[in-house]
Amino acid sequence: MPDILLRYQAEIWQAIGETFIMVGVSILAAILVGLPVGTLLYLCRKGNLLENRFVFSSLNLLVNIIRSFPFLLLVVFLIPFTRLIMGTAIGTAAATVPLSIIAFAHYSRLVEQSLLEIPKGVIDAAVSMGASVKEVVFKFLLVESRSGLVVGLTMSTISFISYSTIMGVVGGGGVGDFAIRYGYQQFQTDLMLYVIVIMVILVQMIQFIGMTIARKIDKR
Amino acid sequence: MMEWGLFVIELQNVTKKFGNHTAIQNVSLTVHQGEIHGLIGASGAGKSTMLRVMNLLEIPDSGSVYVGERELTTRSKRELREARKRIGMIFQHFNLVLNKTVEQNVAVSLQLAQVPKHQRIDRVRECLRFVGLEDQMDKYPAQLSGGQKQRVAIARALANEPEVLLCDEPTSSLDPHTTSEILTVIRDIHERLGVTVIIVSHEMNVIKSICQRVTVMDQGTIYETVQIESSGIPRSDRSPERFIKELKNDA
Numbered sequence: 001m002p003d004i005l006l007r008y009q010a011e012i013w014q015a016i017g018e019t020f021i022m023v024g025v026s027i028l029a030a031i032l033v034g035l036p037v038g039t040l041l042y043l044c045r046k047g048n049l050l051e052n053r054f055v056f057s058s059l060n061l062l063v064n065i066i067r068s069f070p071f072l073l074l075v076v077f078l079i080p081f082t083r084l085i086m087g088t089a090i091g092t093a094a095a096t097v098p099l100s101i102i103a104f105a106h107y108s109r110l111v112e113q114s115l116l117e118i119p120k121g122v123i124d125a126a127v128s129m130g131a132s133v134k135e136v137v138f139k140f141l142l143v144e145s146r147s148g149l150v151v152g153l154t155m156s157t158i159s160f161i162s163y164s165t166i167m168g169v170v171g172g173g174g175v176g177d178f179a180i181r182y183g184y185q186q187f188q189t190d191l192m193l194y195v196i197v198i199m200v201i202l203v204q205m206i207q208f209i210g211m212t213i214a215r216k217i218d219k220r
Numbered sequence: 221m222m223e224w225g226l227f228v229i230e231l232q233n234v235t236k237k238f239g240n241h242t243a244i245q246n247v248s249l250t251v252h253q254g255e256i257h258g259l260i261g262a263s264g265a266g267k268s269t270m271l272r273v274m275n276l277l278e279i280p281d282s283g284s285v286y287v288g289e290r291e292l293t294t295r296s297k298r299e300l301r302e303a304r305k306r307i308g309m310i311f312q313h314f315n316l317v318l319n320k321t322v323e324q325n326v327a328v329s330l331q332l333a334q335v336p337k338h339q340r341i342d343r344v345r346e347c348l349r350f351v352g353l354e355d356q357m358d359k360y361p362a363q364l365s366g367g368q369k370q371r372v373a374i375a376r377a378l379a380n381e382p383e384v385l386l387c388d389e390p391t392s393s394l395d396p397h398t399t400s401e402i403l404t405v406i407r408d409i410h411e412r413l414g415v416t417v418i419i420v421s422h423e424m425n426v427i428k429s430i431c432q433r434v435t436v437m438d439q440g441t442i443y444e445t446v447q448i449e450s451s452g453i454p455r456s457d458r459s460p461e462r463f464i465k466e467l468k469n470d471a
């Protein structure tokens with residue numbers, strides 16, 4: 001283990017912990033909000049089961065706006081909102097607010113895309129068997145798109161890691177912030193490189209695990 | 221002859237448009253209980269649309285659809301779903317859930333009908349035995365041939381003991397031999413289970429082989445409905461001896 005990593009051991013572990021919190025909450029937001037929103041986008045689309053122009057256009061616009069914001073500006077723009085719901089706009093916990101918002105928007109698009117890949121005939125079959133919309137979603141759509149949903153979540157998670165690296169601007173900490181403050185700003189380029197290596201390994205692992213699971217559950 | 225007096229499905233002045241395009245125009249049709257009714261016509265004539273109107277997969281712009289004594293077009297969503305459970309449907313591309321096993325594909329239709337779990341497995345097995353796939357329960361659709369996939373779809377459609385089976389080009393992506401096999405299964409369903417069958421096809425052979433009445437469609441309207449004597453399903457011998465014989469005969 002290189003000396004410099006040992007010297008900053010405590011700080012590095014703390015930074016990793018912060019990153020895990022930020023990314024973990026983002027993943028939760030993706031699943032709890034992004035999945036339903038993506039499904040709703042799909043269902044409300046023209047020609048689909050809950051076709052509804054108003055709901056579709058509104059959600060579509062919302063997701064587009066969030067996604068087209070440069071993320072740094074979104075974080076700054078959301079400061080008053082963050083303060084409103086968290087009591088403060090500073091710190092790791094507060095940082096999860098903008099992250100959750102980009103997370104749900106990011107993942108909902110990928111959910112929508114995965115659902116769009118399902119052949120329409122499967123839905124015809126489900127409806128002809130007397131399935132309700134809820135049953136179509138849970139017993140057919142999510143089953144058929146499950147590997148796409150996992151691939152999407154994997155890609156989203158990797159993006160969330162990247163997004164989390166700039167949360168230093170609002171005192172969110174995390175690995176990216178550590179690399180900037182201790183590596184870049186203190187001219188310890190080797191430290192910065194080590195951190196980057198750690199990140200690359202982390203991303204590789206996530207990619208590998210996600211893709212392995214996706215392959216395992218795909219019977220198509 | 222069967223009780224032609226009763227009807228199972230009746231369309232009254234049904235019109236269905238897609239945008240500006242009228243897919244079917246003011247059609248009225250009565251399908252009798254216990255018949256195998258064919259729908260034939262050129263591509264785009266409105267055959268599939270007419271079939272899909274029968275279980276309200278396509279909601280007509282005007283007109284009424286009766287199934288049995290029930291008018292479907294005026295039902296609530298929940299009642300419509302209940303009615304659909306009594307109407308089986310199969311498709312050209314089978315439309316199985318590829319991430320479910322054969323068993324799960326059939327079981328889901330029982331699940332939707334709230335059949336208790338312990339009864340499901342026996343019924344699934346029974347339906348798969350009927351179509352000759354009892355030994356393939358744990359396979360996924362990707363591991364099956366086209367004919368086998370259509371059998372699974374048929375088993376799924378049969379699970380809730382439907383009164384009617386709607387078939388949209390059920391053999392159009394199958395080879396002649398497999399077509400004969402599937403037609404035999406459909407005829408068995410008709411003969412042994414007393415299910416009324418409506419079959420859409422653009423293949424004259426298919427229609428002639430098992431139908432008793434045939435409706436010819438043209439540009440969204442019914443051209444004529446005729447009664448025919450079904451010619452029987454062509455036997456298809458796949459033995460190597462037969463191939464050799466045919467090859468030599470043709471030479």
Ligand SMILES: Nc1ncnc2c1ncn2[C@@H]1O[C@H](COP(=O)(O)OP(=O)(O)OP(=O)(O)O)[C@@H](O)[C@H]1O
Pocket residue numbers: 238241242243261262263264265266267268269270422
């Ligand atoms: N969902 C849809 N949206 C728009 N137009 C449609 C839709 N379904 C059918 N149509 C149109 O309605 C007409 C009738 O279609 P339908 O599928 O009933 O014909 P078909 O007789 O079954 O033809 P084929 O033999 O090609 O299956 C066609 O012109 C078709 O393009």
Ligand SMILES: [Mg+2]
Pocket residue numbers: 267268269389
């Ligand atoms: Mg058709």
